[in-house]
Amino acid sequence: MTVIKLIIASTISLGNDEVYYWTYALNLEWNYFDHPPFVAWLIRTTTVNLYIHNELAVRLGAIISSTISTIIVYKTGKLLLNTRVGWFAVLLYSSSFYCSIIAGTFILPDSPQMVFWLWSIFLLLKITKSIYLGLPTLSLWCWFGVATGLCMMCKIHGIYLWVAVLLFALFSNRKLMVQKGIYISALISLIVVSPFIIWNIRHHFITYTYHSNRVSLFHAGINQLAFAREISGQIFYNNPIVFFLAWIAVFNLIKTKHLLLKSEIQLLLYCALPLIATLIFLSIFRDTLPHWSGPAYSCLIFLSALKLESFTLSKVKAIIRASMLFFLFVVSAGLIAINFYKGTFSPQKDTMHLGTGDPTLDLYGWKETARIIDSIYRIDKSSKNNKTVHTILITNWFPAAHLDFYVCNKTGLHTYGIGEIFDLHQYYWSNQTKQKLTAGDDAYYIIPSNLYDENRIKLIKSQFKVCKAPIIVPIFRNGAICKNILLFKLNGYKK
Known part of the structure; x- marks a missing residue:
């Protein structure tokens, strides 16, 4: 997978968003117009303080982040049940276009975000198991505060990790509310994101104003095209096979009430479903971007891996093979189209608008x-x-x-x-x-x-x-x- 990513990163020009985030790195700040600063720090690091000026150096942070994320995915699957579940999760994660390409090859705020998102999920599951076994959890909570804070310093979506903790504490495990670690963790998280908050106060919350304008429901009617684009985007970006396997696993696990891992499954659902539901609801009225739901689907991948554990080996091989082959086919077709398609896909052929929509x-x-x-x-x-x-x-x-x-x-x-x-x-x-x-x-x-x-x-x-x-x-x-x-x-x- 790393070889594939290095080939992609070296053979195509940077996209609109990628070069824009590179401009963040030219002047390091505590926050930028659209996003928190972590992506700028990452680009500044991998380009050796902007000394190396090429596409691979700019994207290298995404590839390194993806490698770290894959290791965390394996360890999380292993923590959930066993090494086989960890391996299944890695294969599904690697065949997701969002996880491997959008956030794993192209340099976006999502790239480092996925490291801290998945690390937070791992820590939450470990905290849940430790509480059940009567083990100390304070240090885990402290690390969770660091991980969630850094996740929000990549992209504000990280706030949904704390939404998951609150939902889990209120509806599934009230004992969490009496743990002092949860409050210390929240304080640590707040300290980590404080530069982002201070910057927005000084700049009249321009980041909030911009993003709220993108998703505001006021004066917005039903937008069928945006809704269809959000659903189809979620299906494609996460790989259709991974997507449908995830939802089959969700409905099956809810229906059967898996008693062995009840708390862990509930926690993963709390981490995934609120973000997915929010974006689907917003898309009914306003334009959204399907990759925003990517972190949520990374949580459902673990439920998919648990579901595969109940299948026969031949069935597992067929699903994984189909998923990986589809991934490789689309990636190869994309590279060929970008670099070698004759002319343009656009129907616009006049001189001033040639290529519009391609x-x-x-x-x-x-x-x-x-x-x-x-x-x-x-x-x-x-x-x-x-x-x-x-x-x-x-x-x-x-x-x-x-x-x-x-x-x-x-x-x-x-x-x-x-x-x-x-x-x-x-x-x-x-x-x-x-x-x-x-x-x-x-x-x-x-x-x-x-x-x-x-x-x-x-x-x-x-x-x-x-x-x-x-x-x-x-x-x-x-x-x-x-x-x-x-x-x-x-x-x-x-x-």
Whole structure:
């Protein structure tokens, strides 16, 4: 699995989210517009303080996190019942697209989050077993406070671990409420996340405002497309075989009331079901992202492994084989499509919108784009009639981050954002550390045709005296044009 991940990480360009999180690492903070800071710390570490500038170095933290997560999965399965359950859990976990690719190869806040999420689950199960056996639990509770705190410093979804503890204490094991360890653990968790809280207080809870706006139900009607996308996304992202096996296991274990591991099963359900239910409910009204439910399904994988323990060996082999083969087929097809599909999947063929709606283009053609822009920039610099340009103007966080990682690194240009904070995201603040545009300055505006937006061009034109017709340069994939790079030369900034 590590070899597969290293191949993927080395052979495709960074995606929109990945390069955006790389920009976090340029200026370390206690929190960022969209997420807490752990992903920035991880990228800063694996790139050796940004010294190594390539896709593999940026993604290496995700691959290392996935390896650690897999070890925790095995130990958790072993703790639940035996080594065979641990092995089944590892195989199912490894064939999940969310666990192995989305969070295990691509660098997202989910990547380190999964380490601390799974570590928290392991500690909770160990606490449950220790209480049953009459063993001390204080040190386990302290480590749980650390693990949950760090999980929330990766992504706020970690709060659902404490939701699970409260539900378990209220409805399944009231003895937890008299354990002093639970309160010490909560205090430790609060201390760990305090920088995130303080940052949001100082920035008027902009992270909360942004995310609540994404999922707000006010004035929202029924959104059938969002609901269908959430359900289908949960099925595909977690591998259909893993998904359906998980729900078969859930309903079967609830129905049979597994007495041997009753507390452990209840605890795993409390860790999984509230998050899944929340996202399904929100998707009825608003757009959600299916990978948000990934941590919850990692809990259900342990129930799936317990279910496999009751199957015959031949049946287990058939399920695992089908799951892994489907995983390998999709990954291989994805790599081939991104790197070798002839042209674009998009039905849009006009010059200014070529490639619109083709998701593979976010991961393709950026190194070539950097070479093209560098050539144009060198010609402009050598011309006596042109004023030296230092700035690439941006109006949205994507493709701004791609331009930063690929183009600016090669040319020495820097990005500068104009527009609303909810379009610029972290770039709204990073502007403060960059050379500002002054009256009369010239700049570039660069956009791939698959992201071209006429409204943003109107915004750009309102800020400059002259906006020339774009230089249009094709990007080829397997001998056919897949998108165009549009470079607008802007003259005379209006302060």
